[in-house]
Amino acid sequence: MKINRNLIILIVFLAFLATLFLGRQIFFPPQEKLQVINTIPLPGQNNIPLNQEIVLEFNQAVNPQDLIFSFFPEFLFEIKSENQKIIIKPKESLLPKTQYRLELKDKSDNSLFSLVFETAEEEIVPSPSPSLSPSLEATTEGKGDPNALKEMTKELYQNYPLYDYTPYRTPTWVTDYLEPKKLIIIYKKGENLPTIQEEVFTWIRENKVDPKTHLYVWEEREVLP
Numbered sequence: 001m002k003i004n005r006n007l008i009i010l011i012v013f014l015a016f017l018a019t020l021f022l023g024r025q026i027f028f029p030p031q032e033k034l035q036v037i038n039t040i041p042l043p044g045q046n047n048i049p050l051n052q053e054i055v056l057e058f059n060q061a062v063n064p065q066d067l068i069f070s071f072f073p074e075f076l077f078e079i080k081s082e083n084q085k086i087i088i089k090p091k092e093s094l095l096p097k098t099q100y101r102l103e104l105k106d107k108s109d110n111s112l113f114s115l116v117f118e119t120a121e122e123e124i125v126p127s128p129s130p131s132l133s134p135s136l137e138a139t140t141e142g143k144g145d146p147n148a149l150k151e152m153t154k155e156l157y158q159n160y161p162l163y164d165y166t167p168y169r170t171p172t173w174v175t176d177y178l179e180p181k182k183l184i185i186i187y188k189k190g191e192n193l194p195t196i197q198e199e200v201f202t203w204i205r206e207n208k209v210d211p212k213t214h215l216y217v218w219e220e221r222e223v224l225p
Contacts, residue, residue, distance in 0.1 A: 046118045047120040056113075187219070
Protein backbone atom coordinates (compact mmCIF):
# COMPACT_ATOMS: atom_id res chain seq x y z
CA MET A 1 0.00 0.00 0.00
CA LYS A 2 1.41 3.36 -1.02
CA ILE A 3 1.59 5.89 1.82
CA ASN A 4 1.17 9.57 1.09
CA ARG A 5 4.55 11.27 1.68
CA ASN A 6 2.93 14.52 2.84
CA LEU A 7 0.88 12.62 5.38
CA ILE A 8 4.03 11.05 6.85
CA ILE A 9 5.69 14.48 7.09
CA LEU A 10 2.60 15.90 8.84
CA ILE A 11 2.52 13.03 11.36
CA VAL A 12 6.24 13.42 12.11
CA PHE A 13 5.83 17.19 12.51
CA LEU A 14 2.86 16.81 14.90
CA ALA A 15 4.77 14.21 16.92
CA PHE A 16 7.69 16.65 17.18
CA LEU A 17 5.40 19.43 18.43
CA ALA A 18 3.80 17.11 21.00
CA THR A 19 7.23 16.03 22.28
CA LEU A 20 8.38 19.64 22.48
CA PHE A 21 5.26 20.70 24.41
CA LEU A 22 5.54 17.76 26.82
CA GLY A 23 9.20 18.49 27.41
CA ARG A 24 8.47 22.13 28.26
CA GLN A 25 5.78 21.05 30.76
CA ILE A 26 8.20 18.63 32.45
CA PHE A 27 11.36 20.72 32.52
CA PHE A 28 9.79 24.21 32.57
CA PRO A 29 6.47 23.86 34.41
CA PRO A 30 4.35 27.03 34.62
CA GLN A 31 5.08 28.96 37.82
CA GLU A 32 2.09 29.10 40.13
CA LYS A 33 1.43 32.52 41.64
CA LEU A 34 2.68 32.74 45.21
CA GLN A 35 -0.21 33.02 47.66
CA VAL A 36 -0.72 32.97 51.41
CA ILE A 37 -3.25 30.22 52.20
CA ASN A 38 -3.25 30.31 56.00
CA THR A 39 -2.00 32.49 58.86
CA ILE A 40 -1.48 32.45 62.61
CA PRO A 41 -2.99 34.65 63.93
CA LEU A 42 -6.01 34.82 61.65
CA PRO A 43 -6.77 38.10 59.83
CA GLY A 44 -8.56 40.47 62.19
CA GLN A 45 -7.98 38.29 65.26
CA ASN A 46 -7.90 40.01 68.66
CA ASN A 47 -6.30 39.31 72.06
CA ILE A 48 -3.06 38.02 70.54
CA PRO A 49 -0.35 37.21 73.15
CA LEU A 50 2.44 39.77 73.30
CA ASN A 51 5.02 37.11 72.39
CA GLN A 52 2.97 35.58 69.55
CA GLU A 53 4.88 34.04 66.66
CA ILE A 54 3.40 34.95 63.28
CA VAL A 55 3.10 32.03 60.86
CA LEU A 56 2.46 32.44 57.14
CA GLU A 57 1.66 29.31 55.13
CA PHE A 58 2.04 29.52 51.35
CA ASN A 59 0.79 27.43 48.43
CA GLN A 60 4.39 26.47 47.57
CA ALA A 61 7.87 26.37 49.07
CA VAL A 62 9.20 29.89 49.61
CA ASN A 63 12.51 31.58 50.39
CA PRO A 64 12.16 34.43 52.93
CA GLN A 65 15.05 36.25 51.22
CA ASP A 66 12.79 36.74 48.18
CA LEU A 67 10.26 38.68 50.25
CA ILE A 68 10.01 42.00 52.09
CA PHE A 69 8.30 42.06 55.50
CA SER A 70 7.06 45.41 56.84
CA PHE A 71 5.31 45.83 60.19
CA PHE A 72 3.49 48.86 61.52
CA PRO A 73 4.17 49.64 64.31
CA GLU A 74 7.72 48.37 63.82
CA PHE A 75 9.40 45.79 66.06
CA LEU A 76 12.51 43.64 65.94
CA PHE A 77 12.02 40.09 64.72
CA GLU A 78 13.76 37.06 63.28
CA ILE A 79 12.55 34.80 60.47
CA LYS A 80 12.86 31.09 59.85
CA SER A 81 11.29 28.96 57.12
CA GLU A 82 9.94 25.42 57.05
CA ASN A 83 9.16 24.36 53.47
CA GLN A 84 5.89 26.18 52.75
CA LYS A 85 5.80 28.09 56.05
CA ILE A 86 7.53 31.24 57.26
CA ILE A 87 7.67 31.86 60.99
CA ILE A 88 8.23 35.39 62.28
CA LYS A 89 9.36 35.50 65.90
CA PRO A 90 9.39 38.87 67.74
CA LYS A 91 12.65 39.58 69.57
CA GLU A 92 10.75 41.73 72.05
CA SER A 93 7.25 41.78 73.47
CA LEU A 94 4.66 43.46 71.27
CA LEU A 95 2.82 46.51 72.53
CA PRO A 96 -0.36 45.70 74.50
CA LYS A 97 -3.79 46.45 73.06
CA THR A 98 -2.25 47.57 69.75
CA GLN A 99 -3.32 46.90 66.19
CA TYR A 100 -0.46 45.58 64.07
CA ARG A 101 -0.31 45.33 60.29
CA LEU A 102 2.05 43.15 58.30
CA GLU A 103 2.55 44.00 54.65
CA LEU A 104 4.26 41.39 52.51
CA LYS A 105 5.91 42.38 49.22
CA ASP A 106 8.16 40.75 46.66
CA LYS A 107 11.56 42.13 45.64
CA SER A 108 9.87 44.17 42.89
CA ASP A 109 7.87 45.98 45.60
CA ASN A 110 4.62 44.32 44.49
CA SER A 111 2.18 43.81 47.35
CA LEU A 112 1.40 40.13 47.98
CA PHE A 113 -0.54 40.06 51.24
CA SER A 114 -1.43 42.03 54.33
CA LEU A 115 -2.37 40.82 57.80
CA VAL A 116 -3.97 42.81 60.61
CA PHE A 117 -4.28 41.62 64.22
CA GLU A 118 -4.60 43.18 67.67
CA THR A 119 -2.66 42.27 70.79
CA ALA A 120 -4.10 41.52 74.21
CA GLU A 121 -4.03 43.68 77.32
CA GLU A 122 -0.67 44.18 78.99
CA GLU A 123 0.51 41.18 80.97
CA ILE A 124 1.09 41.68 84.70
CA VAL A 125 4.76 41.07 85.50
CA PRO A 126 6.91 41.95 88.53
CA SER A 127 8.69 45.29 88.36
CA PRO A 128 12.36 44.79 87.39
CA SER A 129 15.11 45.45 89.88
CA PRO A 130 16.86 48.83 89.35
CA SER A 131 20.15 46.97 88.92
CA LEU A 132 18.63 45.15 85.95
CA SER A 133 17.28 48.23 84.21
CA PRO A 134 18.39 48.35 80.57
CA SER A 135 20.98 50.89 79.53
CA LEU A 136 20.11 53.87 77.37
CA GLU A 137 21.86 52.21 74.46
CA ALA A 138 19.71 49.11 74.83
CA THR A 139 16.45 51.05 74.99
CA THR A 140 17.18 53.02 71.83
CA GLU A 141 18.40 50.07 69.75
CA GLY A 142 16.42 49.40 66.61
CA LYS A 143 14.11 52.41 66.82
CA GLY A 144 15.09 53.51 63.30
CA ASP A 145 15.29 56.82 61.53
CA PRO A 146 12.38 59.12 62.58
CA ASN A 147 12.14 60.45 59.03
CA ALA A 148 11.91 56.92 57.66
CA LEU A 149 9.10 56.18 60.11
CA LYS A 150 7.29 59.33 59.00
CA GLU A 151 7.56 58.31 55.35
CA MET A 152 6.40 54.79 56.18
CA THR A 153 3.37 56.20 58.02
CA LYS A 154 2.54 58.43 55.07
CA GLU A 155 2.76 55.48 52.65
CA LEU A 156 0.68 53.34 54.99
CA TYR A 157 -2.24 55.77 54.97
CA GLN A 158 -1.97 56.26 51.22
CA ASN A 159 -2.24 52.52 50.66
CA TYR A 160 -4.73 51.86 53.46
CA PRO A 161 -6.96 54.97 53.85
CA LEU A 162 -9.22 53.07 56.27
CA TYR A 163 -6.31 51.76 58.35
CA ASP A 164 -7.63 53.32 61.59
CA TYR A 165 -11.07 51.73 61.08
CA THR A 166 -10.17 48.19 60.01
CA PRO A 167 -10.90 45.46 60.68
CA TYR A 168 -14.54 46.54 61.01
CA ARG A 169 -17.36 44.27 62.13
CA THR A 170 -21.16 44.40 62.14
CA PRO A 171 -23.64 41.63 63.02
CA THR A 172 -23.94 40.70 59.33
CA TRP A 173 -20.54 41.45 57.79
CA VAL A 174 -16.86 42.05 58.54
CA THR A 175 -14.22 43.74 56.43
CA ASP A 176 -10.46 44.15 56.32
CA TYR A 177 -7.73 44.89 53.81
CA LEU A 178 -6.42 42.14 51.53
CA GLU A 179 -3.85 44.43 49.95
CA PRO A 180 -3.46 48.18 49.32
CA LYS A 181 -6.85 49.72 48.53
CA LYS A 182 -8.49 46.30 48.24
CA LEU A 183 -11.02 45.22 50.85
CA ILE A 184 -12.52 41.81 51.50
CA ILE A 185 -16.07 41.82 52.83
CA ILE A 186 -17.28 38.57 54.38
CA TYR A 187 -21.03 38.54 54.92
CA LYS A 188 -23.46 36.01 56.41
CA LYS A 189 -25.06 33.51 54.08
CA GLY A 190 -28.61 34.49 53.22
CA GLU A 191 -28.05 38.24 53.55
CA ASN A 192 -28.96 40.44 50.59
CA LEU A 193 -25.72 41.37 48.80
CA PRO A 194 -26.91 44.77 47.41
CA THR A 195 -27.98 45.74 50.94
CA ILE A 196 -24.58 44.70 52.33
CA GLN A 197 -22.81 46.65 49.58
CA GLU A 198 -24.76 49.80 50.35
CA GLU A 199 -23.96 49.45 54.08
CA VAL A 200 -20.25 49.02 53.31
CA PHE A 201 -20.13 52.01 50.96
CA THR A 202 -22.01 54.17 53.48
CA TRP A 203 -19.53 53.20 56.20
CA ILE A 204 -16.61 54.09 53.91
CA ARG A 205 -18.12 57.49 53.06
CA GLU A 206 -18.75 58.18 56.76
CA ASN A 207 -14.99 57.82 57.26
CA LYS A 208 -14.34 60.44 54.56
CA VAL A 209 -13.10 57.99 51.91
CA ASP A 210 -14.49 57.68 48.40
CA PRO A 211 -15.64 54.06 47.80
CA LYS A 212 -14.49 54.37 44.17
CA THR A 213 -10.86 54.46 45.35
CA HIS A 214 -11.02 50.80 46.46
CA LEU A 215 -11.46 47.36 44.96
CA TYR A 216 -13.70 44.81 46.69
CA VAL A 217 -13.95 41.07 47.20
CA TRP A 218 -17.37 39.87 48.40
CA GLU A 219 -17.46 36.48 50.13
CA GLU A 220 -20.49 34.74 51.55
CA ARG A 221 -20.02 32.41 54.56
CA GLU A 222 -22.17 30.44 56.95
CA VAL A 223 -20.33 31.92 59.95
CA LEU A 224 -18.40 35.18 60.20
CA PRO A 225 -14.71 34.84 61.19
